[in-house]
Amino acid sequence: ETGVTQSPTHLIKTRGQQVTLRCSSQSGHNTVSWYQQALGQGPQFIFQYYREEENGRGNFPPRFSGLQFPNYSSELNVNALELDDSALYLCASSLGATRRGGPKQGNEQFFGPGTRLTVL
Amino acid sequence: KQEVTQIPAALSVPEGENLVLNCSFTDSAIYNLQWFRQDPGKGLTSLLLIQSSQREQTSGRLNASLDKSSGRSTLYIAASQPGDSATYLCAVRPGGGSNYKLTFGKGTLLTVNP
Numbered sequence: 001e002t003g004v005t006q007s008p009t010h011l012i013k014t015r016g017q018q019v020t021l022r023c024s025s026q027s028g029h030n031t032v033s034w035y036q037q038a039l040g041q042g043p044q045f046i047f048q049y050y051r052e053e054e055n056g057r058g059n060f061p062p063r064f065s066g067l068q069f070p071n072y073s074s075e076l077n078v079n080a081l082e083l084d085d086s087a088l089y090l091c092a093s094s095l096g097a098t099r100r101g102g103p104k105q106g107n108e109q110f111f112g113p114g115t116r117l118t119v120l
Numbered sequence: 121k122q123e124v125t126q127i128p129a130a131l132s133v134p135e136g137e138n139l140v141l142n143c144s145f146t147d148s149a150i151y152n153l154q155w156f157r158q159d160p161g162k163g164l165t166s167l168l169l170i171q172s173s174q175r176e177q178t179s180g181r182l183n184a185s186l187d188k189s190s191g192r193s194t195l196y197i198a199a200s201q202p203g204d205s206a207t208y209l210c211a212v213r214p215g216g217g218s219n220y221k222l223t224f225g226k227g228t229l230l231t232v233n234p
Contacts, residue, residue: 006163033221042124042209042224043164056220090163092222108154109222111164 004093004112012118013081021076021115023091031055032074033109034066035090043090049074081119088114122147122214126225133200134233141195141228143210148191151213154222155184155195158207167208168195172215200232 005024013019025032031050035043045058049068063079072093078085092109123146133139143153152171156164168177168184170193176185183196193210207229211222 004163035222040226042211042226043222045221045223048220058221088161092164108166108169110166111156113163114161116161 004091004110006089006091006112006115008115009113010116010118012120014120015081015083017081017119018077018079019081019117021078021089021091021117023074023076023093023112025072025074025091025093026110029093029095029110030072031094032068032072033092033094034074034076035092036060037088037090037114038084039087046076078117083119086117086119088116090114122150122212122223124210124212124223124225126208126210126228128228129226130229130231132231132233135200135202137200137232138196138198139200139230141197141208141210141230143193143195143225145191145193145212145223147214148188149215150188151215153184153186153193154211154213155182155193156209156211158209158227160207164209197230200230202232202234205230205232 004026007022033048034046037043046060047057048055052068065077068074091112094109125144127142150172154169155167158164170177170186181198186193207227209224209227211224213222
């Protein structure tokens with residue numbers, strides 16, 4: 001069974017630039033969630049994708065956007081980077097979301113190793 | 121709005137000690153609760169998942185309990201080892217229509233000294 005993978009591992013950008021982070025879900029999973037974790041904080045939910053459509057969104061501005069592909073891998077795009085966007089970005093995969101209710105009962109979310117983004 | 125609090129923020133113990141980490145949440149209408157481990161600069165490793173209908177889950181030296189009505193969960197680690205040193209996070213998944221996201225606490229930083 002292949003686990004969740006993310007790329008790149010580290011990234012350094014400057015304010016105003018755009019960035020794309022990538023995530024491959026665990027084998028057999030069809031749902032991907034993205035989280036932002038600032039230093040010393042717990043992860044904050046950005047959004048979730050199920051079958052190539054956004055299934056829910058947290059309190060993040062529209063310059064945070066995403067995609068999910070037919071193979072269930074996903075991208076997180078951030079435009080007009082700000083210093084406060086510096087964080088660890090985590091991707092989590094799970095099985096069997098519904099359009100309204102999210103992942104099916106009992107399904108754990110399995111996290112990737114994260115991408116460390118530094119904005120200068 | 122669901123809020124998750126973890127106490128203590130940091131804990132240092134000698135090797136071999138049994139210890140308890142605490143997690144509390146403000147909205148008891150949860151779907152499940154999950155405990156994670158995070159090593160410095162790394163992703164999250166799922167330790168235990170407790171469904172809202174369950175009272176506890178066990179895996180090896182770890183035991184997690186859930187008291188949904190009082191909004192509390194504990195993670196018990198028996199016979200701690202230096203390799204247990206990490207940040208431990210708890211997260212709740214809400215019930216109802218918006219149950220697709222996890223709400224996390226800030227974590228407890230555990231150091232087990234040899």
